[in-house]
Amino acid sequence: MGISIYYQFQTGEDLLRNGYLQEVERMWDTMFEGVPYESWCWYEPKIEKGLFRKTKYCYEGATQLPMDEEEGPLSVLKSLEVLTELRNKVGGSMWSVSLDDMEIPWDEGSNSYSIEM
Template identity: 30%
Template structure:
């Protein structure tokens, strides 16, 4: 059984040219710094005319290897946080299957304790 992270931003106004460039820059930076070549990463869907208010949407399948889950989750959520900050006025929904990922203005998207250094060391590091 697989678990996936889903992310979606909606708003009445489509992306501006500058916002489209920001999204492309964030995705490129994410891909360049992603630690695993053989693992699914940040993936944005092509636009869907049936959902005209949806400006960004995508998903990432989490690894089956427990030693990689926190690293992948942290990396993808960091990129989704950047995307949210680049698209003002959008309504975001980010969830790991049925579990909503909380948003904090300071830290962005993360689960409580996810970026705790002691926990990361105990679990094998991030």
């Protein structure tokens, strides 16, 4: 049994084509020395044509995290580290990060996702 972290955002970049989504997955695997509880997961991106033919890519995904006392808190912190790095690198808009139904706020002061444990 576990909890899941959900993440979604929009950007004008094709992160699938430029390889950055795969880089995020490798970062996740490296944090757990190649054996994470569950692999980082991206759903098929939605592509929308906006005003003046600007393309918006809508990315979302979910990753299940363990609930045990030893690995649970560490996996939450590592997932927030991955999402913080992603947001700081690609920017974008409409960001939403949550642990099941609990929204994780973005801290403008530190430019990071954080949660008190």
